[in-house]
Amino acid sequence: MTAVEQSSRTPAREGSRFHVGPAALAIPAALWMVVFFAAPLLLFFVYSFLTARLYAVSGPLTLEAYRDALTTHINATLALNSLVVGISVAATTVVVALPIAYWLRFAAGRWETVVLFLITATFFASYLVRIYAWRSILGDNGLLNSGLKSLGILDQPLGFVLYNRFAVTVALVHIFLPYVVLVLYAGFRPISPALVEASQDLGANAVTRWRKVILPLVAAPAATSFVLVFVLAAADYVTPQFLGGTDGAMLGVRIQTALTGAGNWPLGAALSFLMLATFVACYALTLLLLRSLRLDRVRFVS
Amino acid sequence: MNVQTRLSIEGVTHRFGRVTALDSVSLAIEEGELVTLLGPSGCGKTTLLRIIAGFINPSEGRVVVEGRDVTGVPPHKRPVNMVFQRAALFPHLDVRANVAFGLQVAGIRGEEADGRIAEALRLVRLEGYEQRRAHELSGGQMQRVALARALVNRPRVLLLDEPLSALDLKIRLEMEVELRRVHRETGATFVYVTHDQREALALSDRIVVFDNGHIEQVGSPDEIYHAPASPFAARFVGDANVIAVDVVSAQGDRAVVAVGGIHLDVASRVEVGAGPAWLVLRPEVVRLSSAHNGGLRGLVLDSAFRGTGFSYRVQIDGLAEPMKAEIAAEHGAPFSVGDDVSVMWESSSCRLMPHTATNVDYHQSDNESAD
Amino acid sequence: MSVTQRSPVTFVVTILALVFLYVPLAVVVLFSFHATGALSFPFTGFSFRWYEETLSSPEFRAALWNSTVVALSVSFFTLILGTMAAYGLMRCRPRLRAPLAALFFLPITLPGLFVGISLLVYFARLGVQLSFATVAIAHFVFVFPYFFLIATAALDRLDPALEEAASDLGASPGTVFRKVTLPQVWPILAAATALSFALSFDEFIITFFVIGPDSTLPMFIFSKLRRTVDPSINVVSTLLMAITLALWAVAFIFVLRAARGRARRADALLLGGAS
Numbered sequence: 003m004t005a006v007e008q009s010s011r012t013p014a015r016e017g018s019r020f021h022v023g024p025a026a027l028a029i030p031a032a033l034w035m036v037v038f039f040a041a042p043l044l045l046f047f048v049y050s051f052l053t054a055r056l057y058a059v060s061g062p063l064t065l066e067a068y069r070d071a072l073t074t075h076i077n078a079t080l081a082l083n084s085l086v087v088g089i090s091v092a093a094t095t096v097v098v099a100l101p102i103a104y105w106l107r108f109a110a111g112r113w114e115t116v117v118l119f120l121i122t123a124t125f126f127a128s129y130l131v132r133i134y135a136w137r138s139i140l141g142d143n144g145l146l147n148s149g150l151k152s153l154g155i156l157d158q159p160l161g162f163v164l165y166n167r168f169a170v171t172v173a174l175v176h177i178f179l180p181y182v183v184l185v186l187y188a189g190f191r192p193i194s195p196a197l198v199e200a201s202q203d204l205g206a207n208a209v210t211r212w213r214k215v216i217l218p219l220v221a222a223p224a225a226t227s228f229v230l231v232f233v234l235a236a237a238d239y240v241t242p243q244f245l246g247g248t249d250g251a252m253l254g255v256r257i258q259t260a261l262t263g264a265g266n267w268p269l270g271a272a273l274s275f276l277m278l279a280t281f282v283a284c285y286a287l288t289l290l291l292l293r294s295l296r297l298d299r300v301r302f303v304s
Numbered sequence: 305m306n307v308q309t310r311l312s313i314e315g316v317t318h319r320f321g322r323v324t325a326l327d328s329v330s331l332a333i334e335e336g337e338l339v340t341l342l343g344p345s346g347c348g349k350t351t352l353l354r355i356i357a358g359f360i361n362p363s364e365g366r367v368v369v370e371g372r373d374v375t376g377v378p379p380h381k382r383p384v385n386m387v388f389q390r391a392a393l394f395p396h397l398d399v400r401a402n403v404a405f406g407l408q409v410a411g412i413r414g415e416e417a418d419g420r421i422a423e424a425l426r427l428v429r430l431e432g433y434e435q436r437r438a439h440e441l442s443g444g445q446m447q448r449v450a451l452a453r454a455l456v457n458r459p460r461v462l463l464l465d466e467p468l469s470a471l472d473l474k475i476r477l478e479m480e481v482e483l484r485r486v487h488r489e490t491g492a493t494f495v496y497v498t499h500d501q502r503e504a505l506a507l508s509d510r511i512v513v514f515d516n517g518h519i520e521q522v523g524s525p526d527e528i529y530h531a532p533a534s535p536f537a538a539r540f541v542g543d544a545n546v547i548a549v550d551v552v553s554a555q556g557d558r559a560v561v562a563v564g565g566i567h568l569d570v571a572s573r574v575e576v577g578a579g580p581a582w583l584v585l586r587p588e589v590v591r592l593s594s595a596h597n598g599g600l601r602g603l604v605l606d607s608a609f610r611g612t613g614f615s616y617r618v619q620i621d622g623l624a625e626p627m628k629a630e631i632a633a634e635h636g637a638p639f640s641v642g643d644d645v646s647v648m649w650e651s652s653s654c655r656l657m658p659h660t661a662t663n664v665d666y667h668q669s670d671n672e673s674a675d
Numbered sequence: 676m677s678v679t680q681r682s683p684v685t686f687v688v689t690i691l692a693l694v695f696l697y698v699p700l701a702v703v704v705l706f707s708f709h710a711t712g713a714l715s716f717p718f719t720g721f722s723f724r725w726y727e728e729t730l731s732s733p734e735f736r737a738a739l740w741n742s743t744v745v746a747l748s749v750s751f752f753t754l755i756l757g758t759m760a761a762y763g764l765m766r767c768r769p770r771l772r773a774p775l776a777a778l779f780f781l782p783i784t785l786p787g788l789f790v791g792i793s794l795l796v797y798f799a800r801l802g803v804q805l806s807f808a809t810v811a812i813a814h815f816v817f818v819f820p821y822f823f824l825i826a827t828a829a830l831d832r833l834d835p836a837l838e839e840a841a842s843d844l845g846a847s848p849g850t851v852f853r854k855v856t857l858p859q860v861w862p863i864l865a866a867a868t869a870l871s872f873a874l875s876f877d878e879f880i881i882t883f884f885v886i887g888p889d890s891t892l893p894m895f896i897f898s899k900l901r902r903t904v905d906p907s908i909n910v911v912s913t914l915l916m917a918i919t920l921a922l923w924a925v926a927f928i929f930v931l932r933a934a935r936g937r938a939r940r941a942d943a944l945l946l947g948g949a950s
Binding site: 117 | 681682684685686688689692693695696697698699700702703706756757759760762763764765766767768771775778779781782784785786788789790792793794795796797799800812813815816819823873877879880883884893896897900908912915916919920922923924927
Binding site for chain 2: 834836837839840841842843844845846847848850851854855858859
C-alpha cells in the first residue's frame with residue numbers, strides 16, 4: 003500500500019509543472035525579504051568593519067570594532083551571562099516540555115486538545131506583559147514577598163529572587179515554554195503508541211524506554227528547539243533590562259545601548275556578528291551531532 | 305459499425321532525469337474499446353496514462369485523439385477525463401457538485417446539466433446520494449462518483465488510474481462487474497491502468513503488457529494468457545514456470561531441448577535455433593505421478609490446498625528453481641511433502657522462447673511484488 | 676484510536692507547568708481590577724477605575740489605533756504575498772525551492788534584535804524617516820516566516836490529485852486555485868492571517884528600533900514599565916492579552932473548521948502541521 007502511494011504521488015508532483023513559471027508568484031515576497039532582510043544584514047555586516055562616528059560610520063575598513071568588542075572586559079562578563087542564561091533557559095524548557103509533550107501524546111486522551119490549547123494560548127500572552135508580571139511577582143514589594151509577609155512566614159523580603167540571572171531565566175522560560183511544548187508535541191505526533199508498547203513488551207522499564215526509544219525518536223525536534231531557544235534567549239535585550247539588575251545584565255542590552263544610546267554602530271555590529279557567528283556554530287554543531295548519531299532524519303513508517 | 309482509431313500514441317518516449325520511463329511506445333486504441341495497461345509498478349504504465357491526460361509532456365512522440373494532435377495541450381483543454389487512484393473527490397463539495405464540476409467549468413448549466421448529472425448518477429447507481437460529501441461515502445461509492453464525474457463530460461477517452469487498487473477484494477470484485485456494465489452501457493473508450501493481472505484479464509478487450517518502459521505484448525486476455533510473447537508476460541499474467549533450457553535440435557514446430565540432464569521433445573510455435581532458450585509452462589499443465597515412468601524426477605517441497613485442488617512446488621535436479629504444479633483433486637492430497645515424483649507435461653502445452661535482447665537477462669524473481 | 680496510558684510523572688509535570696504558565700498572567704489580570712493602586716497582597720476589592728482611566732487616556736487610544744493600523748496592513752500584505760509565495764514555491768522546480776524557502780524561513784531563526792538593529796542602520800543609511808511604514812516593513816519580515824510555514828504546510832497536505840482532477844475536468848489554473856485549492860485551505864490561511872495580526876500587534880523587540888515618535892501598544896507598555904509602578908500597566912496588559920488571545924481563539928476556530936471531518940482535532944493546534 004505504502005509503496006503504491008509513494009509511486010503514485012511522486013510523479014504527481016513531478017507532473018504538476020503545467021503552470022507557467024510558478025516561481026514568479028514568489029517574487030514579490032522574495033524581493034521584500036532581500037531588500038528588507040538580507041540587504042540590511044549585509045550592510046550591518048559591512049558597518050562592523052568601519053570606524054565609528056556618533057550615529058554614523060566612516061571608512062576605511064578596519065577591524066577596530068572587533069578588537070574593541072573582544073578585548074573589553076565587560077563584554078566577556080556579559081557574554082558569559084548570556085551564555086549561562088541561554089543554556090539554562092533552553093535546558094529547562096526542553097526538559098520540562100518533554101514530559102508534557104509525552105503526556106499529551108500518550109496519556110492525555112480526551113484532554114489532549116484542551117490542554118494543548120491552554121498551553122499554546124499563553125504563547126499569545128504579550129511578551130512585555132510576562133516580563134512585567136514576573137517583576138510584579140518577584141520584586142521586593144512584589145506578590146511573592148508581600149504574600150509571604152502577610153501570611154507571617156517572612157519579615158524580611160527575599161532578596162535573591164529579583165535583579166539577577168535567576169529572575170531573567172524564570173521569565174524567559176515562561177516566554178519560551180509554550181513554544182517548545184508545541185514543537186515537541188509535533189515531534190511526538192508521528193510516534194505510534196505501539197512503539198512505546200512494543201518497548202514495554204520487550205521488557206524496557208521507564209528509564210530504558212525514554213533513553214532507547216523516546217529520546218532518539220524526538221532527538222531532532224528536541225535539539226533544534228534547544229538551539230532555537232538558546233539563541234532567542236541569549237540575544238534577549240528586554241528581559242535583563244527589567245529583571246536582570248547588574249548581575250543579570252546580558253550582551254543583548256549592550257548591543258542595544260551601543261546602537262541607540264552610545265551611537266557606536268560598528269561596535270554594535272561587531273558584537274552582533276560575533277554573537278551571530280556563535281549561534282551559527284551552535285546550529286551547525288547540533289546538525290553535525292544529530293547526523294553523526296543518525297538521528298537527523300527518522301522516517302516513520304505507518 | 306465503422307470502427308475508428310480513437311486514440312493513438314506515436315513513438316512516445318519519456319525520461320525523468322536520466323531514467324527512461326517510457327521508451328518509444330506506440331499504440332492505437334479503437335473506439336469503444338476497453339484497453340488495460342498492465343505491468344508492475346515502475347513499468348511506465350502510469351506515466352503513459354498521465355501523458356495521455358496531459359499532466360506530463362513526453363520527451364518525444366505524439367498523442368493523437370481522433371486525428372487531432374494534443375501533445376503539449378494542457379490537461380484542462382483535452383477531451384479526455386480521468387478516474388484517479390483514490391477517487392480524488394473534492395472534499396469541500398458534495399457528490400452532485402463533484403459531478404457537476406466539469407460541466408460548470410465548461411459553462412453547461414440549467415436543464416442540460418441537471419439531466420446529464422442525473423443520468424451519470426443513475427449510471428453508477430448513486431441516485432439519492434447527491435448531498436453527501438466524500439467522507440460520508442465508502443471506498444467503492446467514492447470511485448463510482450469519480451466515474452460519474454468523469455463520464456458526465458462525455459470524454460473521447462476515459463482514463464482510469466488503478467481505480468480499484470485501494471479497495472478491499474470483495475468490493476473490488478463487485479466494482480469490476482459495475483465497470484464492465486458501465487462500459488457496455490456507455491460504449492465509451494476506456495484506458496485502464498492496473499498492476500493486477502486478474503483484474504486485467506477480467507475487464508479487458510485488449511491488454512497491453514508493460515515492462516521497463518516498453519510494451520511486451522498486446523493482445524486479448526485469451527491471447528496473452530495462452531500465447532504469452534515473452535517469459536515476462538507469461539509470469540506476469542497468470543502463473544508460469546520459466547525454465548532455462550538448451551535447444552539441442554529444432555525442426556519446424558518441434559524441438560528437442562536439454563533440461564535437468566535429460567532430453568525432451570517440445571512444441572515450438574516460433575523458429576528456434578540451437579542454443580539457450582526459455583521453456584514456459586503453466587502450472588496447471590504440469591502433471592505429477594508417483595510412479596517412475598520417465599520424465600523429470602523431483603522432490604515435493606511444499607503443498608498448499610487451493611479449493612479445487614493442490615498447488616505443489618517440486619524441486620528438480622538441475623533446475624535453478626522449484627517447478628510449480630497445480631493438480632486438481634477432489635478428495636485428499638495426492639502427494640505429500642517429501643514424496644519422490646515424476647514430472648511431465650504434454651509436449652504441446654508448453655512454449656519455447658528463444659533468447660532475445662530483452663529477455664536474456666530475465667530473472668524469475670522480477671515480479672515478486674505483483675499480485 | 677488513541678491508546679491512553681497511565682503516566683503519573685508526566686501528568687504532574689504538565690499540571691505544574693500549567694500553574695507556572697497561568698499564575699503570573701492571572702495576577703496581572705486580577706490586579707487590573709484592584710480598587711487601590713497597590714500591587715501587593717492583600718487584595719482589597721474590585722473596581723473598574725483603572726479601566727476607565729486608561730480607556731479615556733488619549734495616549735492609550737493613539738497607541739491602540741496605531742497598533743491596529745500596523746497589524747492590519749502587515750497581516751493583509753502577508754496574506755497576499757505569503758499565499759502567492761507558498762503556492763508558487765510548491766509548484767516550482769525543486770532546485771529553486773530550497774534557496775527560496777531558506778530566505779523565507781531564515782528570519783525565524785534570527786533573534787529580533789539583529790533584524791531590528793540592522794533595519795535601523797539600513798533606514799538611516801537610506802535616509803528613510805522612521806514611521807509606521809518602517810514598523811510595518813519590519814513586522815512583515817518578522818511575521819512572514821510564520822505565515823509562510825503554515826501556508827506551505829496546508830498546501831502541502833492537499834492531495835495533488837485533487838488539483839489534477841480539476842484540471843482534467845477542464846478547469847484552467849486560475850479556476851483550479853479558486854474552486855479547488857482555496858476552498859480547502861482558506862480556513863488555515865484565515866487562521867494564519869489572524870496569527871500574523873496577533874504577532875504584529877504584540878511585537879516589541881524589533882519595533883523598538885524602527886519606530887519613530889509615535890507609539891504602539893507594546894511601546895506604550897514599555898514606556899510605563901520604565902517609569903514606575905503604574906496600575907494602568909495591568910489594564911493595558913490585560914487588554915493586550917485579551918486582544919491577541921481573542922485573535923488566537925478566532926484562528927483556532929478557523930483551524931477546527933478546516934479539521935472538520937478529520938479524526939484528530941489536536942492536529943488543528945499545530946495549525947495544519949506547521950513547525
